Amino acid sequence: MIKFEHVGLRYGIGPEVLSDISFTLAPGSFHFLCGPSGAGKTSLMSLLYLGRRPTRGMVEAFGHNTNLLDRVALSEERRKIGVVFQDFRLLPHMSAFDNVALPLRINDVPEKKIKDHVEELLDWVGLGDSMHRLPPTLSGGQQQRIAVARAVITNPRLLLADEPTGNLDDEIGMKLMGLFEQLNKMGTTIVIATHSLQILERLPHPRLILESGHLKVFDPATSSSVEAAHVV
Numbered sequence: 001m002i003k004f005e006h007v008g009l010r011y012g013i014g015p016e017v018l019s020d021i022s023f024t025l026a027p028g029s030f031h032f033l034c035g036p037s038g039a040g041k042t043s044l045m046s047l048l049y050l051g052r053r054p055t056r057g058m059v060e061a062f063g064h065n066t067n068l069l070d071r072v073a074l075s076e077e078r079r080k081i082g083v084v085f086q087d088f089r090l091l092p093h094m095s096a097f098d099n100v101a102l103p104l105r106i107n108d109v110p111e112k113k114i115k116d117h118v119e120e121l122l123d124w125v126g127l128g129d130s131m132h133r134l135p136p137t138l139s140g141g142q143q144q145r146i147a148v149a150r151a152v153i154t155n156p157r158l159l160l161a162d163e164p165t166g167n168l169d170d171e172i173g174m175k176l177m178g179l180f181e182q183l184n185k186m187g188t189t190i191v192i193a194t195h196s197l198q199i200l201e202r203l204p205h206p207r208l209i210l211e212s213g214h215l216k217v218f219d220p221a222t223s224s225s226v227e228a229a230h231v232v
């Protein structure tokens with residue numbers, strides 16, 4: 001589904017924040033992305049959602065070498081990806097309902113269908129009573145759940161979430177993880193950046209571990225750790 005080959009990323013003329021990263025996300029897989037603050041998790045996410053191009057190497061998405069796609073083709077591929085940003089990126093002047101409905105409206109889904117679907121999902125994430133409020137009047141945890149609902153409303157093939165439980169208490173955080181697990185069982189490929197030891201201990205998914213821009217893959221199921229290729 002997604003393949004990185006010797007990918008590097010630098011911002012401007014700064015040092016590489018990601019170095020020689022190679023890995024593959026198989027369809028239907030579920031990975032955690034871990035590593036200390038500043039390790040490059042959000043940067044790697046931005047490459048995964050095709051919001052940035054690598055400064056070297058190759059990112060393949062849904063069978064296309066993204067280096068060869070123009071902006072229009074790239075945004076077409078991006079529509080297959082749902083993203084929960086670390087800073088939410090909700091539209092502040094639109095209600096919770098309208099924020100979540102937006103991706104469906106862009107896809108011309110009929111309003112009746114939108115109403116049923118959005119209300120059901122907002123109920124599920126515990127925001128049924130707040131759906132007509134504006135994001136700035138809601139707590140960080142509530143805004144985060146709107147962001148999650150907006151990311152999954154279109155049933156994306158790939159779901160990326162950058163520390164999606166960071167502002168949630170443990171119970172709601174685990175409930176959200178349950179939603180991600182359910183989506184994964186229905187076929188969605190998932191990558192979740194997280195610091196939460198509670199989540200990592202409870203869920204035995206393979207981990208992409210970033211340290212100073214280098215990647216290791218660790219699979220608790222086999223307890224094996226494979227060092228990703230470094231700069232030669």
Ligand SMILES: Nc1ncnc2c1ncn2[C@@H]1O[C@H](COP(=O)(O)OP(=O)(O)O)[C@@H](O)[C@H]1O
Pocket residue numbers: 011014017035036037038039040041042043044
């Ligand atoms: N837009 C940017 N411009 C310049 N440097 C950046 C930018 N975003 C992140 N960085 C730098 O890249 C490194 C990795 O950051 P980031 O990907 O946000 O890590 P993490 O999400 O793991 O905390 C940090 O040194 C950070 O300062």
Ligand SMILES: [Mg+2]
Pocket residue numbers: 041042043086162
């Ligand atoms: Mg980050």
